Amino acid sequence: MNVDSVAFAKxxxxxxxxxxxxxxxxxxxxxxxxxxxxxxxxNQPTVSHHLKKLEDAQLVLVRQEGRQRFYTLNQEQLTVCCGLLVRSFAPDYAAKVVPVDAIPVVEHE
Amino acid sequence: MNVDSVAFAKxxxxxxxxxxxxxxxxxxxxxxxxxxxxxxxxNQPTVSHHLKKLEDAQLVLVRQEGRQRFYTLNQEQLTVCCGLLVRSFAPDYAAKVVPVDAIPVVEHE
DNA sequence: TTGACATATTGATAAACGTCGATACAATGA
DNA sequence: TCATTGTATCGACGTTTATCAATATGTCAA
Incomplete structure (x- = not known):
């Protein structure tokens, strides 16, 4: 059972x-x-709260610039997490959907 | 914004x-x-509760047999939902992840 | 240093959620 | 019919979570 995929889902x-x-x-x-x-x-505090959650899950990249913080979506992390889900819970489809060389090695169990 | 991918995540x-x-x-x-x-x-009521949630999300298939209900994971639905996520939130990676046979072939141009 | 701006943090509140014990419902067999 | 078995539902409880207003922290300009 992989804890990371639960964190991603949350x-x-x-x-x-x-x-x-x-x-x-x-x-x-x-x-x-x-x-x-x-x-x-x-409003703003709520957005900051959500951005922190996304940052904790490494789903956003952050860049500080002056007094502002710029965020963008981390597409790679999202892809990795989805690949992990498919590999864990849809093994019959994993081979068709995700190229083998694009799948990071998963450590679990 | 896709409501289904929120339901899937939940x-x-x-x-x-x-x-x-x-x-x-x-x-x-x-x-x-x-x-x-x-x-x-x-214990059992909690498992029933979780199975209902999974059933609502179409993530399990159900088969009634006598007084028992058999469940199995719906791998296809999970794959579809993950594909939706990647297309929505990782467009730069979607091309690599989407199965080839799901892409309509263009004959000319 | 002072003031203005951008963002994060805190404390409070309400809603959502996971879990349990108890019980209801449904199907089977005696 | 009755008792048994398998599963679902109900009501309650504690925890987590999303949200806000207020405030703190940090950065820059004058």
Missing amino acids: AIADETRQEIMQHLCCVWLSVNDVVDKLGGKV | AIADETRQEIMQHLCCVWLSVNDVVDKLGGKV
């Missing part, structure tokens, strides 16, 4: 967080940029 | 549930079989 198991992830896909945004993108759905 | 965002999924991978087990496999970690 990290993305929130609608607001996935919305933030969507906005951070392929672009770097400051915290306030994200707050603005969410259009008043939640 | 469904697998629990350690006990992932443990159950592990045991249901490639085999059919009755509820009590699962309870036994968990070796006293949780």
Whole structure:
């Protein structure tokens, strides 16, 4: 049983967080940029809270610049985690879906 | 923003549930079989609760047989959900991960 | 240093969730 | 019919979590 895949699932198991992830896909945004993108759905401390959770799960990359912090989605980590899930829970599909050489070696059990 | 990927994440965002999924991978087990496999970690009503959550997310297939209900992991649904995640949140990697036979062949141009 | 701005942290609150014991429901066999 | 077995549901409880307002921390400019 792999604890990391539980941590990954918990990290993305929130609608607001996935919305933030969507906005951070392929672009770097400051915290306030994200707050603005969410259009008043939640306010700044909540966004910071979610970004911290995503950072803990290594699902975002962070770059400090002056007094701002820029975040972007870590696509590689997300891909790795999904690959892990498929390998663990869909072995019959793993070979078809994920190229073997792209799968990091998993340590578990 | 895709609601289904949030539902999927919530469904697998629990350690006990992932443990159950592990045991249901490639085999059919009755509820009590699962309870036994968990070796006293949780008891029967809790297992039923988790199986219902997994069933709601279509992550398990169910077969009634007499007074027993047999469950097995739905590997296809899990694969689909992971593919959805990668396409949504890792577009730069999606091309490598999506199965070749799922891509429609273009004959000309 | 002072003030303004960007972000993180804290404390409180309400909702969601996992778990349990007890019990209800359903199917089988005597 | 009744008793037994397998599973689901209910009600309660404690924990986790998302959210907010208020405040602290950190950075830069004047």
